[in-house]
Amino acid sequence: MLDHVGLSVPPSKFDSTVNWYLAALAPLGYDKQIEIPGKAVGLGPSKDSAPFWIAAKENVSDSPNLHLAFNAKDHGVVQKFHGEAVKAGGTCNGKPGPRAYHPNYYAAFVLDPLGIIGGGTAGMTVAARLTEDPNVSVVVLEAGNDHSNDTNVLSPGLYTIMYGDPEYDWIYKTVPQVYANGQEVAHPRGKQLGGSSAINFLFWTHASQQDINNWGELGNSNWSWAELDPYFKKSESYISPSVQVQSDLQTQYIEQDLHGLSGPILNTFPDIYGPVDEAWPRTYQKLGIAVDGDPRDGLALGGYTNTINMDPKVHQRSYAATAYYLPASKRPNLRVITGAFVEKILFKHDYGKKGDVLATGASYSTNGTSFIINAKREVILSAGSISSPQILELSGVGSRKLLKQNGIDVVVENENVGENLQDHIYVPIGYKVIPGISTLDDFKNETFFNEAYEEYITNGTGPLATTGASSGLLSCRQIGCADLKAPMDFANIPASLAAQYKLLSQNFHSEAVTQELTVTGGMSPQYVNDTIKLFTTTLKGNFFTMLGVLEHPYSRGSVHIQSSVPAMYPAIDPRYLSHSFDLEVLSKIALHLQEVAKSAPLSDYLQGNGTIYQEGYYELNEGNVAEWIRKYLQSEYHPAGTCAMLPLEKGGVVDDRFKLYGTANLRVVDASIFPLMPRANLQSLVYAIAERAADWIMEDGRSRK
Numbered sequence: 172m173l174d175h176v177g178l179s180v181p182p183s184k185f186d187s188t189v190n191w192y193l194a195a196l197a198p199l200g201y202d203k204q205i206e207i208p209g210k211a212v213g214l215g216p217s218k219d220s221a222p223f224w225i226a227a228k229e230n231v232s233d234s235p236n237l238h239l240a241f242n243a244k245d246h247g248v249v250q251k252f253h254g255e256a257v258k259a260g261g262t263c264n265g266k267p268g269p270r271a272y273h274p275n276y277y278a279a280f281v282l283d284p285l286g287i288i289g290g291g292t293a294g295m296t297v298a299a300r301l302t303e304d305p306n307v308s309v310v311v312l313e314a315g316n317d318h319s320n321d322t323n324v325l326s327p328g329l330y331t332i333m334y335g336d337p338e339y340d341w342i343y344k345t346v347p348q349v350y351a352n353g354q355e356v357a358h359p360r361g362k363q364l365g366g367s368s369a370i371n372f373l374f375w376t377h378a379s380q381q382d383i384n385n386w387g388e389l390g391n392s393n394w395s396w397a398e399l400d401p402y403f404k405k406s407e408s409y410i411s412p413s414v415q416v417q418s419d420l421q422t423q424y425i426e427q428d429l430h431g432l433s434g435p436i437l438n439t440f441p442d443i444y445g446p447v448d449e450a451w452p453r454t455y456q457k458l459g460i461a462v463d464g465d466p467r468d469g470l471a472l473g474g475y476t477n478t479i480n481m482d483p484k485v486h487q488r489s490y491a492a493t494a495y496y497l498p499a500s501k502r503p504n505l506r507v508i509t510g511a512f513v514e515k516i517l518f519k520h521d522y523g524k525k526g527d528v529l530a531t532g533a534s535y536s537t538n539g540t541s542f543i544i545n546a547k548r549e550v551i552l553s554a555g556s557i558s559s560p561q562i563l564e565l566s567g568v569g570s571r572k573l574l575k576q577n578g579i580d581v582v583v584e585n586e587n588v589g590e591n592l593q594d595h596i597y598v599p600i601g602y603k604v605i606p607g608i609s610t611l612d613d614f615k616n617e618t619f620f621n622e623a624y625e626e627y628i629t630n631g632t633g634p635l636a637t638t639g640a641s642s643g644l645l646s647c648r649q650i651g652c653a654d655l656k657a658p659m660d661f662a663n664i665p666a667s668l669a670a671q672y673k674l675l676s677q678n679f680h681s682e683a684v685t686q687e688l689t690v691t692g693g694m695s696p697q698y699v700n701d702t703i704k705l706f707t708t709t710l711k712g713n714f715f716t717m718l719g720v721l722e723h724p725y726s727r728g729s730v731h732i733q734s735s736v737p738a739m740y741p742a743i744d745p746r747y748l749s750h751s752f753d754l755e756v757l758s759k760i761a762l763h764l765q766e767v768a769k770s771a772p773l774s775d776y777l778q779g780n781g782t783i784y785q786e787g788y789y790e791l792n793e794g795n796v797a798e799w800i801r802k803y804l805q806s807e808y809h810p811a812g813t814c815a816m817l818p819l820e821k822g823g824v825v826d827d828r829f830k831l832y833g834t835a836n837l838r839v840v841d842a843s844i845f846p847l848m849p850r851a852n853l854q855s856l857v858y859a860i861a862e863r864a865a866d867w868i869m870e871d872g873r874s875r876k
């Protein structure tokens with residue numbers, strides 16, 4: 172007969188393990204009976220009985236995979252044990268109930284967890300992949316709610332309805348942008364399961380080979396296009412459109428072999444479209460700048476119809492919540508807590524071979540009540556490019572000066588946290604369409620909108636069952652600025668930034684300088700700071716807006732806390748246009764948009780063959796374009812780079828396996844780790860890095876055993 176059993180854990184895990192067992196075993200009457208401080212405790216029901224010991228020991232596995240069974244007085248106690256264990260961060264691995272092991276065997280099972288902060292695009296991808304292994308237990312803390320069954324999210328045509336609504340959107344704004352007319356620029360970010368993948372425009376486009384190879388060039392081992400390529404495939408299920416769609420939208424450029432065919436995100440072409448959508452690729456063809464391959468290869472450039480992440484059977488957005496979370500949601504080893512606003516990560520200071528600190532969990536609040544959750548193996552921070560650096564700083568990771576100013580104890584000093592902010596910015600230009608062309612402006616008519624809504628709800632068809640997919644990734648030569656000279660003088664620029672600029676400038680003429688795309692409807696560019704108003708116009712009539720995005724910006728900004736109060740938003744300062752070359756390139760892009768609008772067949776659908784502007788816009792020329800850009804530049808809502816994956820001395824926050832410098836078991840996995848902005852929309856790259864992170868977390872977990 173056994174007198175007692177003992178569990179040995181690394182010193183770093185000692186406190187959190189003891190705390191968790193104390194919470195879970197309290198219903199069984201267990202408490203701390205004997206203690207050798209920092210080394211061991213004996214738990215048991217009375218002073219004379221401490222049958223369960225936890226000891227701190229160097230060089231033992233931190234996930235020992237033990238099955239420990241405790242006797243309970245009755246079924247009620249089993250149920251209470253299960254409830255408390257789950258509340259303290261354990262994951263249900265079998266609800267309380269009878270088991271057929273022997274008569275009267277009534278039991279409940281729990282696993283201790285690995286914690287993910289932020290159930291967004293990257294967070295849900297990692298959580299779903301990790302929990303494919305039933306021995307890995309994951310808790311996700313997400314500030315927003317689950318809207319995976321909500322028409323506003325699922326309808327491909329409704330996304331702008333969510334902007335400015337706190338149920339879906341964090342509704343951030345930048346600080347006044349001194350180089351851009353002092354404007355505050357609105358920044359919607361998804362606040363719900365699936366994060367920004369729940370509110371984005373559904374464009375599924377790709378970084379270039381060079382973009383990812385650059386990440387390697389900057390000093391990250393094992394980072395190249397070839398190494399990341401399988402992970403793009405892993406996240407995607409490409410669904411070939413009908414022959415009719417292929418011909419109308421000229422989608423024959425697709426090389427199916429390049430695409431994933433069995434991944435979670437469904438990806439296809441819109442099958443509801445109008446004549447302007449059909450005209451788009453033909454216009455680029457006529458201009459001699461149609462796409463010259465499948466941009467999924469990371470090389471092709473030119474105008475084209477891109478794919479969108481939509482389930483074509485039901486015309487619903489396919490995103491991190493529907494594609495990754497829902498299929499995994501029934502797993503007993505995945506626990507997702509929504510409405511959980513994470514305030515900080517908890518650390519244990521005095522641990523580790525290299526003096527690294529250890530993340531032991533996180534504190535969060537729900538409806539004003541605070542909770543602590545313990546994470547046994549790792550903490551993964553996936554709160555996105557704005558919140559991830561904010562949470563790090565609130566937790567004591569960042570610049571010593573800034574933390575001190577805000578009264579926060581320094582846990583890990585790193586000046587790079589929150590720096591290196593990059594974003595895609597664009598200029599819109601609006602045109603009047605010819606009578607008879609239906610645009611999003613028709614939704615201003617309440618009857619039209621209500622009918623469209625009814626049709627979508629009832630049949631999953633109609634104008635809300637689709638969205639635009641016209642775009643193009645174009646080089647300088649293709650937009651007529653082959654003579655532009657990229658900066659080559661990097662004197663007086665910090666070496667880490669100079670290394671980035673060198674790569675950008677070296678590749679300036681072979682890479683995309685712009686993404687050109689469209690909104691089939693009017694915009695109100697004067698509302699730079701108000702996304703609710705930006706994507707509509709109060710003007711009567713129907714309009715068509717062309718957007719020219721700057722793909723590889725040189726301007727760098729930052730995201731930093733302004734207070735130690737977690738609910739206070741950080742100062743977001745992208746310093747748009749602070750590098751003069753950005754304005755130079757954007758000017759060329761804006762002028763090129765006007766040339767496209769005047770070209771057939773697109774011009775056939777625009778009044779005056781693409782020369783009549785929506786009121787408020789006017790003909791841009793070399794003389795007035797810069798002023799106009801400063802006034803009306805918009806964000807494409809692609810903030811990245813604020814927890815950059817780089818060597819520490821080159822501006823890094825995480826290493827090339829996403830580990831936060833100075834910590835033993837905390838990774839950041841989201842768009843904040845991009846060291847250098849890629850071309851195109853970001854989501855396919857976020858899914859790819861998250862897929863890769865999940866593989867590494869599993870791999871590292873196995874090697875620890």
Ligand SMILES: Cc1cc2nc3c(=O)[nH]c(=O)nc-3n(C[C@H](O)[C@H](O)[C@H](O)COP(=O)(O)OP(=O)(O)OC[C@H]3O[C@@H](n4cnc5c(N)ncnc54)[C@H](O)[C@@H]3O)c2cc1C
Nearest residue numbers: 289291292293314366367371372374513555841842852854
């Ligand atoms: C309006 C908009 C349109 C876009 N359009 C496109 C497009 O068409 N195509 C494309 O490819 N890309 C697009 N993007 C970009 C792309 O969607 C994002 O880059 C990507 O989804 C970011 O993923 P992430 O995991 O880094 O962050 P998110 O997906 O934003 O995830 C972060 C998660 O963390 C949660 N969180 C934050 N703080 C806390 C906290 N304190 N506690 C708990 N949880 C927290 C958030 O609620 C969120 O769920 C768009 C983005 C936006 C905002």
